Amino acid sequence: MYDHRQIEKKWQEQWVNSHLYQIQDDKSLPKYYVLDMFPYPSGEGLHVGHPKGYIATDIIARKKRMEGFQVLHPMGWDAFGLPAENYAIKNKVHPKVAMDKNIKNFKRQLNLLGFSYDWSREINTTDPSYYRWTQWIFLQMWRKGLAYESFAPINWCPSCQTGLANEDLEDGHCERCGTLVEQRPMRQWVLKITDYADRLLTDLDKLPDWEEAIKEMQRNWIGRSEGTEIEFKISNSEDIITVFTTRVDTIFGCTYVVLAPENELVQKLKASIKNWSEVEKYIEEVKNKTDLQRTDLNKEKTGMVLDGVLAINPFNQEKVEVYVADYVLNSYGTGAVMAVPAHDERDFEFAERHNLLIRRVIVDESKRVDFEIAYTDDGELINSGDFSGLSSKEAREKMSDYLVSINKGRKKINYKIKDWVYSRQRYWGEPIPLIHCDKCGVVAVPEENLPVILPEVESYQPTGTGESPLAAITDWVNVDCPQCGGQAKRETNTMPQWGGSCWYYLRYLDPKNDQDLVASDKDKYWSPVDLYVGGAEHATRHLIYARFWHKFLFDIGVVNYDEPFTRLKHVGLIMGEDGRKMSKRWGNVINPDDMTERFGADALRIYEMFMGPFDQAAAWNTNGLSGTRKFLEKVNNTSFDLSIKEDRKIVSLLHKTIKKVSEDINEFHFNTAVSALMILINAITEYRQAKQLSPLTREQWDSFLQILSPFAPHLSEELWSQNGHESSIFLSSWPIYEEKLIKDEVTNYIIQVNGKLRAQIEMPAEASEDEVITKAKADVNVVKWLEGKEIKKSIYVSGRLVNFVV
RNA sequence: GCCGCGGUGGCGGAACUGGUAGACGCGCUGGACUUAAAAUCCAGUUGUAGAGAUACAGUGCGGGUUCGAUUCCCGCCCGCGGCACCA
Numbered sequence: 001m002y003d004h005r006q007i008e009k010k011w012q013e014q015w016v017n018s019h020l021y022q023i024q025d026d027k028s029l030p031k032y033y034v035l036d037m038f039p040y041p042s043g044e045g046l047h048v049g050h051p052k053g054y055i056a057t058d059i060i061a062r063k064k065r066m067e068g069f070q071v072l073h074p075m076g077w078d079a080f081g082l083p084a085e086n087y088a089i090k091n092k093v094h095p096k097v098a099m100d101k102n103i104k105n106f107k108r109q110l111n112l113l114g115f116s117y118d119w120s121r122e123i124n125t126t127d128p129s130y131y132r133w134t135q136w137i138f139l140q141m142w143r144k145g146l147a148y149e150s151f152a153p154i155n156w157c158p159s160c161q162t163g164l165a166n167e168d169l170e171d172g173h174c175e176r177c178g179t180l181v182e183q184r185p186m187r188q189w190v191l192k193i194t195d196y197a198d199r200l201l202t203d204l205d206k207l208p209d210w211e212e213a214i215k216e217m218q219r220n221w222i223g224r225s226e227g228t229e230i231e232f233k234i235s236n237s238e239d240i241i242t243v244f245t246t247r248v249d250t251i252f253g254c255t256y257v258v259l260a261p262e263n264e265l266v267q268k269l270k271a272s273i274k275n276w277s278e279v280e281k282y283i284e285e286v287k288n289k290t291d292l293q294r295t296d297l298n299k300e301k302t303g304m305v306l307d308g309v310l311a312i313n314p315f316n317q318e319k320v321e322v323y324v325a326d327y328v329l330n331s332y333g334t335g336a337v338m339a340v341p342a343h344d345e346r347d348f349e350f351a352e353r354h355n356l357l358i359r360r361v362i363v364d365e366s367k368r369v370d371f372e373i374a375y376t377d378d379g380e381l382i383n384s385g386d387f388s389g390l391s392s393k394e395a396r397e398k399m400s401d402y403l404v405s406i407n408k409g410r411k412k413i414n415y416k417i418k419d420w421v422y423s424r425q426r427y428w429g430e431p432i433p434l435i436h437c438d439k440c441g442v443v444a445v446p447e448e449n450l451p452v453i454l455p456e457v458e459s460y461q462p463t464g465t466g467e468s469p470l471a472a473i474t475d476w477v478n479v480d481c482p483q484c485g486g487q488a489k490r491e492t493n494t495m496p497q498w499g500g501s502c503w504y505y506l507r508y509l510d511p512k513n514d515q516d517l518v519a520s521d522k523d524k525y526w527s528p529v530d531l532y533v534g535g536a537e538h539a540t541r542h543l544i545y546a547r548f549w550h551k552f553l554f555d556i557g558v559v560n561y562d563e564p565f566t567r568l569k570h571v572g573l574i575m576g577e578d579g580r581k582m583s584k585r586w587g588n589v590i591n592p593d594d595m596t597e598r599f600g601a602d603a604l605r606i607y608e609m610f611m612g613p614f615d616q617a618a619a620w621n622t623n624g625l626s627g628t629r630k631f632l633e634k635v636n637n638t639s640f641d642l643s644i645k646e647d648r649k650i651v652s653l654l655h656k657t658i659k660k661v662s663e664d665i666n667e668f669h670f671n672t673a674v675s676a677l678m679i680l681i682n683a684i685t686e687y688r689q690a691k692q693l694s695p696l697t698r699e700q701w702d703s704f705l706q707i708l709s710p711f712a713p714h715l716s717e718e719l720w721s722q723n724g725h726e727s728s729i730f731l732s733s734w735p736i737y738e739e740k741l742i743k744d745e746v747t748n749y750i751i752q753v754n755g756k757l758r759a760q761i762e763m764p765a766e767a768s769e770d771e772v773i774t775k776a777k778a779d780v781n782v783v784k785w786l787e788g789k790e791i792k793k794s795i796y797v798s799g800r801l802v803n804f805v806v
Numbered sequence: 807g808c809c810g811c812g813g814u815g816g817c818g819g820a821a822c823u824g825g826u827a828g829a830c831g832c833g834c835u836g837g838a839c840u841u842a843a844a845a846u847c848c849a850g851u852u853g854u855a856g857a858g859a860u861a862c863a864g865u866g867c868g869g870g871u872u873c874g875a876u877u878c879c880c881g882c883c884c885g886c887g888g889c890a891c892c893a
Contacts, residue, residue, distance in 0.1 A: 001845090212810075212811095213810055213811065213887085213888085216809065216810055216888080217809090217810080217887090217888055217889080219809090220808090220809065220810095220888070220889050220890090221888090221889075223889085223892065225892070225893085227893080243893085244892095244893070245893060246892095246893065247893075258893095294891085295890080295891065296891090297807085297890080297891060299891095301891080326891090327891045327893095328891080328893075329891075329892065329893090331892090332892045332893080333892070333893065336893095337893045338893085339893090340893090344893065345807085345891090346891050346893075347893080349891090414892075414893095415892090416889090416890095416892055536887080536888090539888080540888085540889090607831095610818090610819095610830085610831070611818065611819090611831095612818060612819060613819085616811095616812090616819095617886085617887095618818065618819090619817095619818080621817080621818070621832070621833095623831095623832050623833070624818070624831065624832055626832085627830095627831050627832060628831080630831095631830095631831085671818095671819075671820085671830085671831095672819095672820070672829090672830085674830080674831090675819095675820075675829070675830040675831080676829095676830085677830095678830055678831075679829075679830065682830090689847095748826085750825075750826050752825085752826090752873080752874070754873075754874085755825095755872095755873060755874040756874090757826055760826070792873090793873065794873095795825095795873050795874080797825065800825055800826095801825055801826080801874090803825085803873055803874065804873085805873045805874095
């Protein structure tokens with residue numbers, strides 16, 4: 001039994017004292033930037049699931065250093081946000097006090113696991129010297145018109161009493177507290193991420209080392225769709241209904257037009273709507289529905305005709321009725337659609353229910369016609385005037401061109417992604433650095449006055465009025481206008497939790513710079529992040545926001561590259577022993593402190609890597625951890641108390657293992673890398689027991705310790721020093737396998753008859769096809785199956801097998 | 807509904823570009839050591855039949871291609887994740 005407590009403590013102290021992981025910014029070396037998604041330091045501390053990704057990046061960082069790279073591997077804290085604030089409200093403690101305590105605990109826990117972070121670059125998003133730059137970036141966006149004030153209805157969480165972005169919702173509920181979100185009109189600061197939608201989408205193709213799944217999630221979230229805007233003039237009126245459609249080819253099948261209930265045009269048309277009182281009543285009903293009720297696909301489609309209003313189809317001058325119906329969303333496209341019930345499921349459903357005309361204009365001869373459902377595929381146009389006979393695809397082109405020629409429409413691209421609601425009516429966030437002046441309007445806080453420090457308040461309680469608790473601090477709110485010097489008021493909303501995390505990876509490059517966000521030469525050397533590891537839940541939140549900010553920073557010349565993360569890997573969750581998500585609620589949380597105390601950090605690290613494929617969820621099993629501990633015991637027991645007799649086979653296995661472990665680490669196949677290390681140590685142990693000899697020389701054993709060291713840094717360092725080395729194993733060079741040692745002297749051939757395995761034979765590696773086949777035919781087990789039969793064909797695969805077809 | 811990923815022993819999982827299915831680990835069974843237990847070590851562990859050699863079946867289901875399929879193709883079933891009245 002080795003004393004992991006003593007060994008791990010000893011080396012952790014030694015590594016800190018020798019500044020082993022502090023980088024020197026030696027720009028002559030090749031660089032490697034490996035980054036973890038920095039944690040939100042919650043009061044509960046880490047459970048064993050959190051460090052899984054950190055273990056992987058630590059393994060990579062250690063290996064890369066040994067391969068001669070200058071490695072940047074930093075850590076910091078994403079410390080603004082609601083949980084700390086809610087805790088503060090409940091316990092009357094300043095969120096900063098609670099956060100500092102949590103951070104201390106997190107750091108202690110991370111250090112227990114022996115991570116090789118360069119703590120000299122630690123950052124904290126709540127540090128004024130940090131959020132100065134978060135505010136600075138916001139101001140640059142505001143100057144470029146990318147941050148704007150909006151009064152449109154937004155998602156409002158009645159429990160957190162704040163507005164939320166679309167990305168903060170889960171199935172219509174607040175992502176933080178689970179409360180059903182309402183729509184509420186409110187003044188908000190909004191970031192125009194839609195201006196970047198197209199680049200965010202197309203540039204995904206420049207990221208071959210991102211997992212396809214994550215890219216696909218972003219593509220869906222951005223939701224680009226190409227279509228056509230078409231103007232329907234209203235009969236006997238100058239008003240125009242503009243609709244968006246991706247299927248202009250179906251327009252001859254348009255039998256009515258639908259407006260979203262919130263569409264401004266409805267109010268504008270009031271005078272000409274004969275049944276206004278009914279329409280008004282319907283709109284009122286819709287307003288009282290929650291978003292969830294409205295978007296429930298199973299409910300019947302409701303709506304109301306606008307009596308007296310007719311819209312003119314620009315293609316055939318047909319006058320069609322106009323409806324309001326809540327199956328049309330005001331927030332997408334133009335808030336109005338042309339309804340083609342024959343070729344759209346939703347329109348079909350509505351038309352059936354309201355007995356509206358269904359006119360078929362697309363057919364496909366090769367497919368069965370079913371009049372019970374809408375036909376939504378492409379086909380050939382019929383009953384479509386001059387466009388009849390065209391394919392859907394051709395028609396979309398020609399009809400769009402036609403619309404342009406008669407000045408009644410145009411091609412248009414729409415996105416599902418919405419502008420980012422960026423302000424929060426809460427306390428614990430970065431103050432938005434703007435000032436409202438009656439005379440000058442909205443004015444920026446001068447850059448030399450940044451940061452706008454988050455002031456102390458009496459109460460953190462949210463107000464629910466649309467203002468944050470900061471509004472109550474009058475001597476902070478009231479300021480002189482930086483432009484005219486007159487009386488003005490500060491913006492009191494704060495930024496969302498995602499603000500500080502949009503650019504933190506840049507600050508690690510130059511954490512103490514008080515002139516610039518990051519010095520350009522440092523960005524040029526270190527950027528982009530070579531490897532970024534974190535949870536998939538950030539695919540459509542942090543990872544989209546950060547790419548958006550990064551592209552903006554690139555556009556204004558702050559950074560040198562337009563994508564921040566070259567390679568992205570997502571970590572699979574570690575579930576509780578019961579298979580459920582680890583949570584206090586289920587009582588299934590496993591604490592890493594207990595596990596390192598009982599089994600050691602090295603055993604824990606190896607176990608988490610060995611559990612299964614890195615990106616897959618896996619249930620915790622403490623028995624498995626005792627297995628990896630046993631493996632380390634075997635390593636520890638492999639000492640040089642025996643005389644050395646180099647064994648060709650084991651040396652060959654060592655070199656195969658060096659090859660496999662090196663490749664597997666690069667590919668994130670940590671589980672099979674660990675397995676390879678186990679196979680090797682089992683072979684060595686067996687040999688030692690059988691022959692009472694050491695099959696490897698000290699130098700060869702050193703190589704084994706080196707490939708083990710990223711996984712089990714403490715024990716490897718200990719055994720390395722016991723083996724006579726004065727300097728750290730992590731300052732040594734990663735071993736390189738020898739090709740000639742990997743080649744086997746004998747090859748194992750499998751012999752099949754009719755594809756079934758019947759025998760195995762060993763042949764010298766250089767044996768010829770004829771030799772192998774002759775020997776195979778002679779094998780007793782094969783003879784049995786060939787007797788009295790005619791060999792029709794012999795298949796020979798060099799180095800692998802022989803198959804006789806009889 | 808759409809998109810993505812997956813389905814292999816009692817369990818986690820392995821299997822290179824089609825070539826010994828079940829590596830490695832856990833668990834379990836038997837044995838050694840011990841007064842006993844733990845720890846450790848040894849043997850076994852996909853199913854069926856057999857004392858065994860061995861034979862047959864077997865990677866969600868049904869087909870196909872191939873000398874040979876967990877791997878490729880077609881059609882299904884199930885699970886997980888994301889998106890969703892987005893026109």
